[in-house]
Amino acid sequence: MLSQALTVLFLATSVTSIAVRHRQRFPGPYCQTRRPLQCCPGRDDSCTVPIRDTVCYCDEFCGIHNAEDCCPDYENVCLAQWATTSKSPPTNECFHEGRLYGVGQTIQKDCNTCKCVTSWSNLDLQTWECENLACINEPALVEGVNRGRYGWTARVYNKFDGVSVIDGLRYYLGTIPPKSQVKELFPVKANIEGLPIEFDSREQWPTYIHPAMDQGRCAASWAFSTAGVTADRWSIQSGGEVLDDLSVQRMISCGNVEGCDNGGRVEDAWSYLQKEGTVSEYCHPYTSGVSRQSQRCTYIEESACRDNLVYKTTPPYRIARDERRIMKEIMRNGPVQAIITVHPDFYLYESGIYSHTREEFLLLERNHTISGTHSVKIIGYGEENGVKFWRCVNSWGQSWGERGMFRIKRGTDEVGIEDFVVAVWPSHGPGLN
Known part of the structure; x- marks a missing residue:
């Protein structure tokens, strides 16, 4: 527990000043929108979120290697998460490949377009509504x-x-x-x-x-x-x-x-x-x-x-x-x-x-x-x-x-x-x- 606390303290110190500046320019959210994992332990080059014309990272490595690569909400979301017990990702939202999508947003699954919609049976539930076309590459x-x-x-x-x-x-x-x-x-x-x-x-x-x-x-x-x-x-x-x-x-x-x-x-x-x-x-x-x-x-x-x-x-x-x-x-x-x-x-x-x-x-x-x-x-x-x-x-x-x-x-x-x-x-x- 002591080593974990020291690691979190080190990461927090290295990213705090940069995070403050990033939050002011790009308020987000970023890491918070990722599903099913908001943050990734160790180094994970796929643990990213689009920001402007590039990507920012939500993995533990970004805080150690180059804090400027971390997402603006990295401190509030990831450091806080690693310092406490992680919560399971919600199951009533639209997420795809680690990203959270809002109602009305769409993704493409091969030749079918899927749209995030509110369930008619449960207004608190969001789900994907997809076309059912046959694709050539079946x-x-x-x-x-x-x-x-x-x-x-x-x-x-x-x-x-x-x-x-x-x-x-x-x-x-x-x-x-x-x-x-x-x-x-x-x-x-x-x-x-x-x-x-x-x-x-x-x-x-x-x-x-x-x-x-x-x-x-x-x-x-x-x-x-x-x-x-x-x-x-x-x-x-x-x-x-x-x-x-x-x-x-x-x-x-x-x-x-x-x-x-x-x-x-x-x-x-x-x-x-x-x-x-x-x-x-x-x-x-x-x-x-x-x-x-x-x-x-x-x-x-x-x-x-x-x-x-x-x-x-x-x-x-x-x-x-x-x-x-x-x-x-x-x-x-x-x-x-x-x-x-x-x-x-x-x-x-x-x-x-x-x-x-x-x-x-x-x-x-x-x-x-x-x-x-x-x-x-x-x-x-x-x-x-x-x-x-x-x-x-x-x-x-x-x-x-x-x-x-x-x-x-x-x-x-x-x-x-x-x-x-x-x-x-x-x-x-x-x-x-």
Whole structure:
């Protein structure tokens, strides 16, 4: 007891003058608001409270090492507490990670906002009232996929931290299903003889196939898959003379779409490329993924690349809904565009051959709508351990999946990937004879 009293006396002496000055400038409270522990014994670098544009400390070490780091109410709260018997923290208040919150204040728990409210049943009780949205980074969903041995593995991604499934559908997909008359396009039926077991466009045309880009928080997969297929085929048809990434931003800014919230149709993207064309990514770089706005349409004569040629395409043609005909088209002419239905488990894909697991049914009571439409680029196909697959390029950046790509079951129209497959030919622009 004597040593404890001496320690408290030493701390009190070292901080008193500083505490008086701090209390006058920043009255607080600070340490008093921390829950469940107001003050921490020893050294605890996490025992802090925000103050102005920095933090102050409520641990025993701050009084010994540098009293200026202590919170203004450190003397009244912590020294008094260590000198007497500590009281248990109240249980009728809103606290989170050691901090006390008042009625009306909010915190974020993954994708759900929680608000401190007064209980209707007991006016002396404060409690958290939280949303009940399903989040993309759902640990139970990851665990269910990995435990189920579906042939692929799942993980959480930083890019989806704090994103609900509903917002995932709204901002990370963006392809509106084609109109019925478009889906009735008469399909091209190519000769399907001489198909190898595996094919990868990157090996057939080295340096011609463009890697995954990142659409960010903008519903623009319709534009990314269109630009990706066009750029690849332009490189192939030009014999490698033209290797430009093509501008997605131009289609978004100039193609009469409503920003990043409502998405677009692939047929409208192809129509724009046929009639107006686009420029290189260098001349009109992508910014909507950060701004979440469609941005101003900058005409070529106004841009820094006024001499840059426009890339135009033919009208799109549809490949028959037959895996072997799709395989033949990719092998002969290059990557194609496909439309898929995205379920919550797809966001969490890490590696392997994807198939929809239905594990997300555990989320149904929190979301009525849990699937949306997305478009991707198919660049090849293969087989692993007797399971056939398509190799596809997504538009969520190269840190997602298998370096921005994914493999998906082939021959079973998994999530609709073989239902509507289209491609185009370059018609006017650089590198064409």
